Amino acid sequence: MQDNKNAGRRKFLRNTLTVAAGSSLITPSLFGVPSILKYYKKPNSKFNGVQIGVITYSFRSMEDQSAEATLKYVLDCGINAIELIGDPAEVFAGRPENTLDRSVFFGLMKKKRGGNITKDEAKELTEIQAEQAVYNQQVTEWRKNADMKKFKKFRKMYNDAGVDIYAFKPxxxxxxxxxxxxxDWGMKTAKVLGASHVTVEHPGDDATTLRLGNFAKKHGIYIAYHGHEQQTPTFWDTALEQSKFNALNLDLGHFVAAGNTAPLDIIKNKHGYIKSMHLKDRQIPANGKGNLVWGSGDTPLAGALQLIRDKKYNFPGTVELEYEIPEGSNAVAEVQKCVSFCEKALK
Structure with a gap:
């Protein structure tokens, strides 16, 4: 019974999005009714030539993680281009259900990275990872025969609402x-979704970046490596030498938190290899490396955006919401603030 209700809700959202996106009968006077009706006007988050997008991971705290709900979050933020985490698309395409609580997993991983995880929590994390490994194998088997028509349908739903998918991160x-x-599946699916590149955590292994670069060449799609506090100005050099299809998914906030000075120089020096750049406001090590509300950290976000604008660099800036959401707010409201920050910086 619950599945039928969920299916009905998804169908309603799909139909409403389609009607709202294409109707010429809706007027501004209707903005007082449910916000979904405003989608008759396509979103636009490209400001003075700089494309601002969002990684859908930013909405991980929202209760509904379906394809339709995720699209609504993106549209509510006025965003027209995204880096897509794999879950909404794969679930839409029929991926086996994952019963593990990912919020618990993310919380434990955060504690582990921070070095403040207890013995009991470490044991729980190990158990979750073992269960996840079993589930991952189930997903691998499912992917072998996954219906690409469903991913095409997913792309059409997003494109029809005015949202392009520039990167895919399964x-x-x-x-x-x-x-x-x-x-092969990941790169093939990315192309079906319309992405120019896939994003992946840098493996820290030259053999792996060589292997991935060869696969990227085979499929004619870039693979952009993401980094955290291990980023340095030369972090990507070996991968870039291995293949012209190896590229950067620079994270400017993590770059600053790693203690690198002159963070705008990495953009100037590597702009031809950057396929997308994550935006967040982190502090330098001396100030605690905090992940803060935009404008209160040490990351030169406005300067970076203005550099992209003035130099006419051709890659998107991707909002990645990682600071603590204030009480009474939610991820959509906070992403809206981040987009507003970008718009003001780019005026």
Missing amino acids: RNTFGKKNSDADI
Whole structure:
């Protein structure tokens, strides 16, 4: 019964989005009714030539993680281009259900990275990771025969609402231990979704970046490596030398938190290799490396955006919401603030 209700809700959202996006009968006087009606006007988050997007991971705290709900969050933020985490698309296409609580997993991983995880929590994390490994194998088997028509349908739903997918980041696809079939699937699916590149955590392994670069060449799609506090000005150099299809998914906030000075120089020096850049406001090590509300940290976000604008660099800036959401707010409201920050910086 619950599945039928969920299916009905998804159908309603799909139909409403379609009607609202294409109707010429809706007027501004209707803005007082449910916000979904405003989608008759296509979103636009390209400001003075600089494309601002969002990684859908930013909405991970929202209760509904369906394809339709995720699209609504994006549209509510006025965003017309995204880096898509794999879950909404894969679930839409029929991926086996994951019963694990990812919020618990993310919380434990955050504690582990921060070095303040307890013994009991470490044990719980190990158990979750073991269960996740079993589930990952189920997903690998499902992907072998996944219907690409469903991913085309997903893309059409988003494109019809005015949202393009410039990057795709599926989970457990491009790692050292992933099979050739996993990698082929990830890159093939990215192209079906319309992405110019896939994003992946930098493996810290030259053999893996060489392998992934060869797959990227085979599929004619770029693979952009993301980094955290291990980023340095030369962090990507070996991968870039290995293949013209290896590229950067620079994270400017993490770059600052790593203690790198002159963070705008990495953009100037590597702009030809950057396919997309994550935006967040982190502090330098001396100030605690905090992940803060935009405008209160040490990351030169406005300067970076203005550099992209003035130099006419051709890659999007991707909002990644990672600071603590204030009480009484939610992820959509906070992403809206981030987009507003970008718009003001680019005027």
